[in-house]
Amino acid sequence: MNENLNTEPGSSKTEQSKAAVKKDALGLWFSLKIFLIELIDFRHDTDREATVIAIKADIPFKGATVWILICSIIVASIGLNTNSTAVVIGAMLISPLMGPILGIGLSIAINDIDTLRKSLINLVIMLVLSLFTAFLFFFVFPLNQDTSELLGRVKPDIRDVFIAFFGGLALIIARTKKGTIASVVFGVAIATALMPPLCTAGYGLSQGNWSYFQGAMHLFAINTIFIAFATILVLKILRFPMVIYANSKRRKNISRFATIIAILAMLPASWSFINVLNETRVESDYKTYLNLEIKDNNSLWLRSEKIEQSKKLITLNFNGEITEATKSDLLNELNGYEYLRDFSLVINGNTNRSSDKILELYDLAIYKIEERETAISTLKKEIDSLKLAAASDKSILDLNIFSNLFKDAKIQFTELKYFGYSKMLFSSDFRKIDTLTVFRTRWDSSLNDSQVRARVDSIKIWLKLELGEESIEVDW
Numbered sequence: 001m002n003e004n005l006n007t008e009p010g011s012s013k014t015e016q017s018k019a020a021v022k023k024d025a026l027g028l029w030f031s032l033k034i035f036l037i038e039l040i041d042f043r044h045d046t047d048r049e050a051t052v053i054a055i056k057a058d059i060p061f062k063g064a065t066v067w068i069l070i071c072s073i074i075v076a077s078i079g080l081n082t083n084s085t086a087v088v089i090g091a092m093l094i095s096p097l098m099g100p101i102l103g104i105g106l107s108i109a110i111n112d113i114d115t116l117r118k119s120l121i122n123l124v125i126m127l128v129l130s131l132f133t134a135f136l137f138f139f140v141f142p143l144n145q146d147t148s149e150l151l152g153r154v155k156p157d158i159r160d161v162f163i164a165f166f167g168g169l170a171l172i173i174a175r176t177k178k179g180t181i182a183s184v185v186f187g188v189a190i191a192t193a194l195m196p197p198l199c200t201a202g203y204g205l206s207q208g209n210w211s212y213f214q215g216a217m218h219l220f221a222i223n224t225i226f227i228a229f230a231t232i233l234v235l236k237i238l239r240f241p242m243v244i245y246a247n248s249k250r251r252k253n254i255s256r257f258a259t260i261i262a263i264l265a266m267l268p269a270s271w272s273f274i275n276v277l278n279e280t281r282v283e284s285d286y287k288t289y290l291n292l293e294i295k296d297n298n299s300l301w302l303r304s305e306k307i308e309q310s311k312k313l314i315t316l317n318f319n320g321e322i323t324e325a326t327k328s329d330l331l332n333e334l335n336g337y338e339y340l341r342d343f344s345l346v347i348n349g350n351t352n353r354s355s356d357k358i359l360e361l362y363d364l365a366i367y368k369i370e371e372r373e374t375a376i377s378t379l380k381k382e383i384d385s386l387k388l389a390a391a392s393d394k395s396i397l398d399l400n401i402f403s404n405l406f407k408d409a410k411i412q413f414t415e416l417k418y419f420g421y422s423k424m425l426f427s428s429d430f431r432k433i434d435t436l437t438v439f440r441t442r443w444d445s446s447l448n449d450s451q452v453r454a455r456v457d458s459i460k461i462w463l464k465l466e467l468g469e470e471s472i473e474v475d476w
Contacts, residue, residue, distance in 0.1 A: 046238050047178040054175060055106045056115060058099030061122040065096050069126060072096075073133040073202075076195040080203070081138070083147035088196055097126055097194045101224055102172065105231025112243045123224075127198070134202020156219040158280040164223040168230030176238060194223055222276070278339070282309055285337040293333045300326070303350065307343075315346045322349035405466065413459055418442030424473075439463060439474045452476055 061069075072095040079087030103119030106112065197220035204212030286307050294302050294316070301319040308315075314334070327347050334340050402421045409419055420440035441459065443452045453476075460474045 042173060042177065045178055046176045048176070048238070048240055050178070051176045052106065052110075052240070055099070055102045058096070059103040059115070059119050059122055061096070061100070061125055066129070068096050069129060070133050072195060073130050073199060074137055077134050077137045077141075077199045077202070080147060080196060080199050081141065092195050095195045097130070097198075098171065098227075100126060101194075101227050102175065102231055105168075105172070105228040106235060106240075108228070109232045109235035110240050110242050130195075130198040131202050131205065134199045135205045136202075138203045138206035155215050156222055156276055158277045160219055160222055161226060161276055164226035165230050168227035169234060171227065172231045172234045176234065194220065197223065279309060281339045282307075285339045286314070289334060289337055289340060293330065312343045313346065314340070314343050315348070317348045317350070319350050322347055405463070408466070409459065409462075412462060413455060415444040415447055415455065416441060416459075417444060435471070437467070437469055437472045439472070441474060441476045443476065 072091045076088055076091030076095075079085070079089075079091055100119045100123035103115055104123065107114075107116035107119055197216045200216035201213050201220065204210065204214075204216060290302075290305065294300055302316065303319050304317045306315045307313070316330070330347060331345050334343065334345055405421070406419050409416055418441060422438050422440075424436045424438050439459075441456065443455060447455070456474050456476050460472060463472050463474070464470060
């Protein structure tokens with residue numbers, strides 16, 4: 001009995017503590033839930049009436065809007081032609097193409113058949129005018145070339161789908177918010193990029209390149225459909241009021257028609273999403289296959305490659321001979337990639353540029369180099385030999401001249417006892433080297449210095465006249 005009395009108070013305190021902790025946890029959870037709801041909920045900040053009025057106001061396409069579209073198309077075309085991202089962005093900022101697309105999403109969401117009709121008509125007019133303007137620009141403009149800005153709009157991938165959808169979400173959420181968020185609208189205009197695909201399609205038409213035209217129009221269709229889809233989704237979540245018709249039968253018919261339009265719009269959107277997703281997966285596997293199985297293999301020399309997804313065909317062209325064993329290995333490795341298993345693999349080798357042929361050409365080049373070096377060495381030896389012969393001839397010539405001079409000098413100057421001759425190199429300014437003819441003399445010992453000096457001056461004048469040189473020095 002005493003034990004029960006002693007334990008009951010402690011047990012009661014433990015239960016109270018647990019209940020308090022549980023209550024605090026529930027309070028924390030509810031506080032966090034309320035915080036998250038307030039954080040992400042944008043329904044309380046929606047101006048439904050102003051949103052509908054603003055979207056409908058942007059649908060009409062006439063007057064100034066037409067010229068704004070034409071100017072923006074020309075600016076975007078110039079940006080694509082010059083590969084200038086800044087110019088393309090500037091064109092998208094002034095483009096009025098977003099209005100009819102939002103109008104289509106709004107009309108389907110609220111069953112407004114009149115707005116749907118106006119939006120579709122204006123979108124078609126804008127589309128035709130944009131294509132015609134871009135076609136005319138690229139057809140007349142003399143400098144046309146495939147730039148990276150153009151090529152980036154001819155083959156959409158899964159990222160373009162997400163850009164269009166989430167860009168559309170941002171745009172319609174910004175539109176439904178009370179007030180105007182111009183920076184968000186402009187940012188979405190840049191992200192969804194409706195203008196460049198139309199300009200690229202016009203470029204494809206002007207060049208007769210249907211693959212460019214189809215790829216660019218596919219990208220434009222993706223952007224249009226997913227922006228409209230995002231608009232419908234957001235307006236349905238925000239419970240925008242449906243248009244009320246006096247005739248209940250007409251209201252039901254319009255509702256069914258809007259539902260059919262929405263389904264038809266979502267079918268190509270779903271097809272585009274699945275198709276682009278598969279193409280992206282195939283491209284990813286293909287790049288991995290090339291990098292891991294071929295480019296990292298030092299025994300393979302890839303010359304060119306091509307993948308044709310429509311034909312499920314991969315063509316690889318190599319330099320050198322490709323054995324059957326190598327072909328079998330490449331095919332087995334291809335089967336290891338999930339999205340490439342259904343593809344056929346065509347491997348072409350180049351026997352004219354096999355490794356043996358390359359080695360043969362290398363050896364031939366080395367032989368030619370060695371042969372040329374031998375010829376150069378032989379030529380140098382011949383030149384040196386000719387130089388020696390020329391020097392020898394000159395020495396003989398100098399000897400003959402000296403012999404004649406010696407005889408004449410002895411006749412002219414009887415006191416001369418010794419007569420020498422040499423060439424000396426000297427430089428007076430340490431830049432240019434000159435030569436000097438030097439004669440060495442010795443005279444009869446009976447002559448004094450002044451007499452010797454006079455005779456040296458006389459023989460110097462005589463030598464200059466005999467040799468026809470000015471650079472002569474006579475020592476004694």
